Amino acid sequence: MEYDAATRLYPGTPKPAVNELNLSIPDGELLVLVGPSGSGKSTALRMLAGLEPLDEGRILIGGNDVSTVRPRDRDIAMVFQSYALYPNLNVAANMGFALKQQGVPRGERDQRVREVAKLLDLEPYLDRKPRNLSGGQRQRVAMGRAIVRHPQVYLMDEPLSNLDAKLRVQTRTELVELQQRLAVTTVYVTHDQVEAMTMGDRVAVLRDGNLQQCDAPSALYHTPANLFVAGFIGSPAMNLLRASAGGPLLVGGADIGIADDLGGERATVGFRPEAVVIGDGPIAARIRIVEDLGSEVFVHLVIDHDGEERRIVAKAEAPFAGSAGDNVHLGLHGTIHLFDNADLRRTSVQL
Amino acid sequence: MIRRARRGSRLGVGESRATVIALGIAAWVIGMLWIFPVAWTVLTSFKTEQDASAQTLHQGLTVARYSDVSHSTEGTLSLATAFTNSLIIVLVSTTIVMLLALPAAYALAIRRVPKWRDVLFFFISTKFLPIVASIFPIYVYAQKWNLIGTRTILIVLYIAINLPLAIWMTRSFFSEVPRELIEAAEIDGTSLFNQLRSVILPIAAPGIAATALLCLIFAWNEYFYAIQLNFAGASTMPQWVIGNVSTRGNFLAKLSAASIIACLPVILAGWAAQKRMIRGLSMGALK
Numbered sequence: 001m002e003y004d005a006a007t008r009l010y011p012g013t014p015k016p017a018v019n020e021l022n023l024s025i026p027d028g029e030l031l032v033l034v035g036p037s038g039s040g041k042s043t044a045l046r047m048l049a050g051l052e053p054l055d056e057g058r059i060l061i062g063g064n065d066v067s068t069v070r071p072r073d074r075d076i077a078m079v080f081q082s083y084a085l086y087p088n089l090n091v092a093a094n095m096g097f098a099l100k101q102q103g104v105p106r107g108e109r110d111q112r113v114r115e116v117a118k119l120l121d122l123e124p125y126l127d128r129k130p131r132n133l134s135g136g137q138r139q140r141v142a143m144g145r146a147i148v149r150h151p152q153v154y155l156m157d158e159p160l161s162n163l164d165a166k167l168r169v170q171t172r173t174e175l176v177e178l179q180q181r182l183a184v185t186t187v188y189v190t191h192d193q194v195e196a197m198t199m200g201d202r203v204a205v206l207r208d209g210n211l212q213q214c215d216a217p218s219a220l221y222h223t224p225a226n227l228f229v230a231g232f233i234g235s236p237a238m239n240l241l242r243a244s245a246g247g248p249l250l251v252g253g254a255d256i257g258i259a260d261d262l263g264g265e266r267a268t269v270g271f272r273p274e275a276v277v278i279g280d281g282p283i284a285a286r287i288r289i290v291e292d293l294g295s296e297v298f299v300h301l302v303i304d305h306d307g308e309e310r311r312i313v314a315k316a317e318a319p320f321a322g323s324a325g326d327n328v329h330l331g332l333h334g335t336i337h338l339f340d341n342a343d344l345r346r347t348s349v350q351l
Numbered sequence: 352m353i354r355r356a357r358r359g360s361r362l363g364v365g366e367s368r369a370t371v372i373a374l375g376i377a378a379w380v381i382g383m384l385w386i387f388p389v390a391w392t393v394l395t396s397f398k399t400e401q402d403a404s405a406q407t408l409h410q411g412l413t414v415a416r417y418s419d420v421s422h423s424t425e426g427t428l429s430l431a432t433a434f435t436n437s438l439i440i441v442l443v444s445t446t447i448v449m450l451l452a453l454p455a456a457y458a459l460a461i462r463r464v465p466k467w468r469d470v471l472f473f474f475i476s477t478k479f480l481p482i483v484a485s486i487f488p489i490y491v492y493a494q495k496w497n498l499i500g501t502r503t504i505l506i507v508l509y510i511a512i513n514l515p516l517a518i519w520m521t522r523s524f525f526s527e528v529p530r531e532l533i534e535a536a537e538i539d540g541t542s543l544f545n546q547l548r549s550v551i552l553p554i555a556a557p558g559i560a561a562t563a564l565l566c567l568i569f570a571w572n573e574y575f576y577a578i579q580l581n582f583a584g585a586s587t588m589p590q591w592v593i594g595n596v597s598t599r600g601n602f603l604a605k606l607s608a609a610s611i612i613a614c615l616p617v618i619l620a621g622w623a624a625q626k627r628m629i630r631g632l633s634m635g636a637l638k
Contacts, residue, residue: 086549
């Protein structure tokens, strides 16, 4: 599938919701579209589905230009955030609905529905109506409805957001397994970067309708293209501090040993919590809060950087000896990213 | 003395039992006052004529008045004729109204036409005109086309009266259908007709039932056009009731019986449909 300079501008708004999106999705890939609210990820998905018209550019599925083709003729299946199950039909009828509309004979229809029901553990619920199902069961019916159609593409619009946290994690892994087994191209939209990182073969980060970076999760994590991606991917977020445009790089008043000033264009320095080591080091800091998660500890600190108090997060090994109010020293050991004043990442240094 | 609420009582936090009881009594009293005229009419319909004029409470009840009104006298409108006329007019006009309102509601709620708000307002604005102001031109044309005294003219007029209301209500029920459901149906490849039949109508069914019932009620009770545009032959129930107002004296019991008979079909229909109707009406109210 391909987005070719696809643009969508809602009438009456000044900026496009999706601005000249260029994305190429190979067969069988699970691509995640991620971004904050209003980033245009749902709009981009709906353009692929045919539920939103294109103002400019093209959409291609299987090499064919489908920009003006109706949704029903695009051979796609969609799972909605609210599942959109037909309330007056039972589970079997819900899953077989599309097949019935396409004129598939009853015997084949029943057989395919039963196959998918078996795959998703829905066999005991075939006679029930959606209102008598739990959230997780409804989600599986929505998936089943999509799978039974054997489409070329699956589109999923935040299908896990309405599940509770534990069910979400469990269903996430099942979904990935399922997709790998069925080997159908899937485009998955979410606002949760953890979901994006754990599920996607590749992840496309969107902001205000513009594509920031599309890469494998590890590439996004270790080599973010710009400040936005660096701050968006990874939890807790990367520590981002102002950096002087010339001279040695100072963090919290201490020289950390990086001389590169990006030709005078240096503006921001970033480092992830795991690059901050609490113990001895040149940076003075005070502990605000210690978050003990059992297997790892996140320590929130305050340093005096560039004349103001700035907050940073450090990752520490459990058990951690410090507590709120303690004065400690920090050293940086790991990847340090340098961003220029156009917010692009220019280089990364290993300390 | 402060009384603590008994275990399992339905009092809210901070509510005193005395206030709750007082409000309950007040509610019942007001309810009784409201229903009083109808209750009195029902009672009167079972009295003898002497009883009725004297307005005494109870001096032997009889169903004789009901049989009196049911039997027609030569030359006057019979119950059977009026009932048939009303039934035909009401059913035909309501059916046509619903057949027209459903597509209109679709165009205003689901696949919105440009300027749909203006269109809606235009529809409802046709009801701003007082009915009395419209009778003269209507009468002139009805006479010109030989429609005075026919069922046709009333059917046409009742369609015109009820259509704006039906469109307005049906539109609001259609807009209750979640957008994503329609999109899912679109992706599943339903034709327009199937979309309506399999997805939208089952969800909006209570609302549509409520709308149809309201149209039925309004058409059944319509009096002004009926009296202006009819002779005895095609007359409807309201006219039949009035026909029982005698110039020779007050036959209140007979009139009461006639009124109750006229109300009965609508009350029964409403009773049968009440669950659906309440659900339908409150559904629309939340939008």
